[in-house]
Amino acid sequence: MNKNKQRRNFIKKNLTLLFSFSFFNLGLIINDLQIRVLKKKKNFIWYLNEKD
Amino acid sequence: MIFQKFKDFNLKDFPVIIFGSGPAGITIALELEKKNISSLIIEAGQEEYSEESQDFYSGKIIGDNIANLSSSRLRQFGGTSGHWGGWSKPIEDYNFKSWSITKEELDKYSDKTCSILDIKKKFNKAELNKYFNQIEFQYSKVRFADKYKEHIKKSKNIHLILNCQLSHFDGKNNNIESAICISNNSIKKIKSKHFILACGGIENSRILLWTKEKSKELINNNLPIGQYWMNHPWIISGIGVINKKKLKEKLNNSFIDYDGPLHFAAKENLLNEKNILSASMYMSAKDDTKFYKEIIKDILCIAPEYGKKIARSVFKKNLKCGNIFMQIEEPPNKNNKIVLDSFKKDKFNIPRVNLHYKQSKESLYTAKIFLEEFANLCRTEDLGRVALKENIYNLSTFENMGGYHHLGGTRIGNDKSTSVVNSNLKMHDINNLSISGSSNFPTGGCTNPTYTIVQMALRLATNLANEINK
Numbered sequence A: 001m002n003k004n005k006q007r008r009n010f011i012k013k014n015l016t017l018l019f020s021f022s023f024f025n026l027g028l029i030i031n032d033l034q035i036r037v038l039k040k041k042k043n044f045i046w047y048l049n050e051k052d
Numbered sequence B: 001m002i003f004q005k006f007k008d009f010n011l012k013d014f015p016v017i018i019f020g021s022g023p024a025g026i027t028i029a030l031e032l033e034k035k036n037i038s039s040l041i042i043e044a045g046q047e048e049y050s051e052e053s054q055d056f057y058s059g060k061i062i063g064d065n066i067a068n069l070s071s072s073r074l075r076q077f078g079g080t081s082g083h084w085g086g087w088s089k090p091i092e093d094y095n096f097k098s099w100s101i102t103k104e105e106l107d108k109y110s111d112k113t114c115s116i117l118d119i120k121k122k123f124n125k126a127e128l129n130k131y132f133n134q135i136e137f138q139y140s141k142v143r144f145a146d147k148y149k150e151h152i153k154k155s156k157n158i159h160l161i162l163n164c165q166l167s168h169f170d171g172k173n174n175n176i177e178s179a180i181c182i183s184n185n186s187i188k189k190i191k192s193k194h195f196i197l198a199c200g201g202i203e204n205s206r207i208l209l210w211t212k213e214k215s216k217e218l219i220n221n222n223l224p225i226g227q228y229w230m231n232h233p234w235i236i237s238g239i240g241v242i243n244k245k246k247l248k249e250k251l252n253n254s255f256i257d258y259d260g261p262l263h264f265a266a267k268e269n270l271l272n273e274k275n276i277l278s279a280s281m282y283m284s285a286k287d288d289t290k291f292y293k294e295i296i297k298d299i300l301c302i303a304p305e306y307g308k309k310i311a312r313s314v315f316k317k318n319l320k321c322g323n324i325f326m327q328i329e330e331p332p333n334k335n336n337k338i339v340l341d342s343f344k345k346d347k348f349n350i351p352r353v354n355l356h357y358k359q360s361k362e363s364l365y366t367a368k369i370f371l372e373e374f375a376n377l378c379r380t381e382d383l384g385r386v387a388l389k390e391n392i393y394n395l396s397t398f399e400n401m402g403g404y405h406h407l408g409g410t411r412i413g414n415d416k417s418t419s420v421v422n423s424n425l426k427m428h429d430i431n432n433l434s435i436s437g438s439s440n441f442p443t444g445g446c447t448n449p450t451y452t453i454v455q456m457a458l459r460l461a462t463n464l465a466n467e468i469n470k
Helices: A002-032 B023-034 B051-057 B093-098 B103-107 B110-117 B144-154 B203-214 B244-254 B268-274 B289-302 B304-315 B361-380 B450-468
Strands: A036-041 A044-049 B016-019 B039-042 B060-063 B125-127 B132-135 B158-161 B164-172 B175-183 B186-190 B194-197 B227-230 B234-243 B262-266 B279-283 B319-328 B337-345 B351-357 B384-389 B407-409 B433-435
Touching: A036 B289, A044 B289, A044 B361, B016 B023, B023 B039, B023 B110, B023 B144, B023 B158, B023 B450, B093 B268, B103 B450, B110 B450, B125 B244, B132 B244, B132 B361, B144 B158, B164 B186, B164 B203, B194 B203, B194 B450, B203 B337, B203 B351, B227 B337, B234 B244, B234 B279, B234 B289, B234 B304, B234 B361, B262 B268, B268 B361, B279 B361, B289 B304, B289 B319, B304 B319, B319 B361, B319 B384, B361 B384
Parallel strands: B016 B039, B016 B194, B039 B158, B060 B351, B194 B433
Antiparallel strands: A036 A044, A044 B384, B125 B132, B132 B262, B164 B175, B175 B186, B227 B407, B234 B319, B234 B384, B262 B279, B279 B319, B337 B351
């Protein structure tokens, strides 16, 4: 009984850790994949993000 | 002591004669004085510059536009320190790669340099990412003539003669026998054991080139005197808005928060990976409110979502907004050179200079890549937004607003085909002539040169004192 509880806790802990890493990575990827858009205004070329 | 014209001194009292009373010349004299060595400083100008005096500095620029040769330097006691901006900082570590002296050798003189320039020895760097550092300058208010006039007046070991123009050197067998000077319309032959030429980034070359013509046995004809001349193109490369709050968060405790401009420099990684030269950028400490509003309006027009976001930050005073200024390195180019005019001479019959100068494509490319990388960093990390000027983006041209840093012409080095002085700043093949100033820089980096000029002058004085006291 105790062993099973230990196993469950172990899996729960690691899954949480695994998911938190995934979200962290996803955040980074989204950040890196900000799509660059160049727009010209009055002789200046602005470096913008698509969502800007 | 200070004299308004040449006086017949007992020249044996002065083992060192220094030509030029700018930052380099005065620094050397002060350092020699500390080691109990007397020196005579000879200055062509007066206590204050005049139109007539500045005319000696006029010359022709052949090629691309650059600041006028007579207004970009001052022929007066204290030299060009009479109108310099005071921006002081050591040059970047990686700029020493092609120098025949090391950064460590110059760093020994940092404390004294800061004391001469009345600045704090505080040049922090905050790492922004693998390509950029936020950097810190110190701003010197020292005008060398103002700071040291009373000291020199009272000094027994420093004599300063004004209104005495060095024409050229005379000598043979690798030795200068006398310096030919003009004072009060008469020619003076000045003899000494050691001569130091510290007349600035154009006059040093001019006097040596004239010496080459007048005293044919003295100077090695193959030395590239006047060649590899450089400056720091100073340009507006773009505009931008930076969220200072976000920048502070990113840099954590290392953010450099001071009164000066927001200043960033390229790290060595950026130079190596993108194959560019050194460069730095800054945004002024003071905001131009009208221009600020115009930029925000433009952003609202082309990027409404971001515009709305930053418009809110305006009231919180979190934004830095305005022109992006850059100072860029120029590669040493043999064809950018100072030569003597074949026909035009000044009042003392010394040929005027012609400066052959072409802007460098590498510098333009550097401006684009530097700012593009910075714009990408701001965009992806939401630190702000940056725009490149169209001419920089298209790599068509740049407008140099400066050209006040005259570098090269008597470069330091071991190879006589590409340098004029050795690592001790002694002219190749001449035993008793040292040269001091930014004309010695073999590469220019992108940092204002005076701090390094003073460091090098202190080093020269120390080495010379050791030689004299042997």
